[in-house]
Amino acid sequence: MNIQDGYAICYPQIKHPLLLEKDNLKQEYITLVKYYTDKYCVDDKLALFRLKTFSMALFGTTDLSNVFLPGENVSKLSRAITKTRFIPFRLYSYRYLLLFDCLLIIASEDENIGMKICNDLKSTINKRYHNTMDTMLSQMYKGDAAFAINKLITDEMVEEWNRIRSFINSLNRILTFTATMSAGKSTLINAIIGKELSYAKMAACTSTIIKFLTSPSRGSLCNIFYGEQMKQFQGAGDIREFTKGRKEPCCVNTFFISPLSSRKITLIDTPGVNSSQNLEHRKITRTELTSASTDILVYVIPVENYGSEGDFEHLSFIRKNVNYNSIIFVVNMMDSCDLEDDSVDEIVNNIEEHLIAIGFEKPIVCPMSAKAGMLIKQAMFGTELSDNDKKACSAYVGLFLNDGLKLGSLYPPVEKLSIRNDIGWLENTPDEVWSAFINTGIPGFEKLILNLDKEDKECWT
Template sequence: MNRDVLTYLCRSFYLKKHPVLQEKRSYKENYCRALDYFVRKHDSGNDTFAFSMLEHYCNSLSGEEYLPQTFTPLAESEIKHAMRKIAALKIKRFKALTYRFVFVVDCLFLCAFLDENAAKAILQDLKVFFPTRCHRKLDLLFSALYRGTALEKGMDSVAELVSFWNREKKFFETPIKTILVTATMSAGKSTLINAVVGKRLMRTAQEACTGHICRLYNKPFEDGENSVSASQLIFDADADTLLATEKAGDCQIASSYRTFAEAQNRVCIIDTPGTNSAINRSHGVTAKKAIRDCQYNLLVYVLNANQLGTDNEISHLKYIAENVPKEKVIFVLNKADIFEMSEDSIEESIQGVKADLVQLGYEAPVVYPISAYFSLLIKLKLAEVPLDKIKEKKLAIYMEQYSIPEYDLGRYYNVSYENAGDDILTQMSIRCGLYGLENILLGE
């Protein structure tokens, strides 16, 4: 996927709190039709993407199924009237307000978010529809958006929108860190990815599950939506659409990650199929091709605590040692929760794995233990996602288990418990390995 598409796929939208939401249906429709007019006029080349965004805008603002393609576009003679409504002052609760600045930001966001020159032309076009006395403020707004300068008093209606714009712009200016996750079948790759992202976006199952390469990008801020790139861009994919997209073939999904650190660098996590499915041999071929051909900064090798030392495990470890530069690889020992402290020690298992890795040519390898499943439950709970009874019970059992000092996996990471404060779930996230691993994966 080229970079251009990503600057659409990974967008966050300021729509849940959009000021026009409070207006009447007829006002919203006029607003959307005017946006439609400018998108048609100014979007060149990438029009399918801008139209997908416009569709998302109009659906969200109107709360109805809206297809810009079925719209009769506004004629030149109609746009004046439509814009007069948008540029006008309205009296609401004894206060005068206008959506003119918000409209300008929306237009530029849809048509020229990362292209200052194109934005300049659009601004000129828009100015024709606004009273001359507000042109200076429009210039100020433009400079706040594209140069990061301050807004003036009396432009409060657009201040929050501009601050989200700047956050988003900064996000797109940073390079993407790409992390590929590999393992044998059912080691917990997808569960681990879901835990890091804090959402159940990747399919998980006991049997061979992931069959394709799925790239999961983060977005600049939480807007409550997941985007997918399939035959077209969908900015508000529901669970069924996500599932169908993942099943259909290689896919790209974007969603804001729920992380402990506030600042979000750009990240792409690549989920791959297990390498040893006897029934679906193509899975192994697909995974190995991705390991060889994809560009990534880091490869996370997930070891399954249930399968240590098996022929499949050793053979895949060998493959990685032979095909991936050693400094790019980190090892994660998943399902650490299955160890019975009295019978089998995590420490012994880690030493055993390390000895195998040394044999394969890794100097001083580090192995990070984690319980991905517990991690995911913690993240969901922290985000106040409702859990069913069984998951609530499992969470309670894990909490009890990880209160025992011997289970504390925090010691394998360079993390201080001071980071967690009094919050029991954050403390548990350190104990189960999640907090430390997230730092390693998503930090600088």
């Protein structure tokens, strides 16, 4: 595991049962978790980071100065806590939840360490509970959700644990996004992540290589790695400022509001290659494309511009010089095309023929609107939008319910997710919002990427 993967796993922002308790019980509990973290987490910095995220879930702050109780007798504390019964029913004690939290914070990557922690905990717990603890441990690492039954481990916690385990067991896939400037690469990356992290505007703007890595732990936390340094940010705005006009490459690690968060996926944003004011942009991108390996090259074409000189030159360069396992051509900004002239099918066929003429055999062409997908996704999953974005989002929902723009039918089917049903400023029903989202092409595109890991790789060859 590399350093970014270690920091990708942290305590998720979930409704922890301890939130209903008084601060002193929370303090005793986290002091105990700290004891096991100090004892079993081999990397001190990583241990501190994960404890901070646990503190964030319990106390709403990463400031640990008043969180731990000093000089506690650990065995006494453990005995007391593992006997304390839950609010609201007071039927179950904290012993299983404590085991769950310790495993998530310290041992999600390593079952052997999990076993050691479990044995250590057992030394302070009555023997009659040991079998259940052992069973729970083995079920957790087997991905058997039965581990949660009758232990007040919530469905949300089970989901978080399973996502972390599936992330750990996945192979890293790299997707590199390239195009001429202002094609919508950064917007597409933001749409997949569901957060506006990469700076996007109508002028040459991405100025260095920025890698976005999935974290399986739900939350708004972003870790940024640059040079030898690492920083944490909570809000998307701070990251956007950080990436804006940046000259040095960096890596951003965060939860993607996407099914992709259960896999190790790296999305690489690159500068547009045809800026006449920033000639170095082309060099930066060409160097990345020819020297680093990528699984999928995502080539973004703005629909109104296909066949441009800039695209022809860059596509020819790619065909001759770049290695990849698969290439996908995204036809972006479908919201802006005039369907009176051509239907979606005709547009896709024309672009396919154009790409075949340049030398790409059987091109995979994905029409979409990254901007509409990004805004609707944010609205559906609770991001506060500006008034302008709300207006644009409402218009996009209307547009993508239109018969002519049912882009979702061109992609593999997507399972419906539960979304907010209280978006007051939208006049549409949640079902309509979901349909519009599907029709932007973004969820189908995410599904295509996920299919890479499945046995059926037809669409990647």
